[in-house]
Amino acid sequence: MARTWYVVQTRTGYEERVLKTILSKIEGGEVSGRIFKALIPTEDVMRVKNNQKKVSKRKFFPGYVLVEMEMDSEAYWTVKGIGGVSGFLGDPHPTPMSEMEVQQILELMNSTSQERPKPAVQFEKGENVRITEGPFKYFMGRVEDINEQKSKLRVMVTVFDRPTPVELDFLQVEKV
Secondary structure, eight states: OOOEEEEEEEOTTOHHHHHHHHHHHHHTTTTTTTEEEEEOOEEEEEEEETTEEEEEEEESSTTEEEEEEOOOHHHHHHHHTSTTEEEETTTTSOOBOOHHHHHHHHHHHHHHHHSOOEESSOOOTTOEEEEOSSTTTTOEEEEEEEETTTTEEEEEEEETTEEEEEEEEGGGEEEO
């Protein structure tokens, strides 16, 4: 049997519990030679709460855990028997992930951890926002342009009855 990655479905919010249980079984030697790795694909995102920036993890696939294992009946039932596990993707015959899919997910996780965190909120053109930092704090404006790579917005703000374009960081505004 070959080592391959499988997708385990969990109840919503149980991903960490399932991951910890699988990892403890690996460390305890209960599944040696059958289950090798487990992970939850995540990326770092920046949130602003009470005017404080906080970095947190956002799951790429909520409700799923990836497990590298050699699929046999015993390994299948070991994972399936963990509290919070709904089953495998493709049950009753679990479908293994392709090597390319696994590499893409691992690269995506590594690239986002090395960059600065993405903002948790996405903006759209024409959307109304409130400025929360800088000289235009408390002003309202409309999103005119979005630069995802630089995490910048161009917001049209009315100052003295004149529309004025202002370039702001994603973290300097909030949706209205």
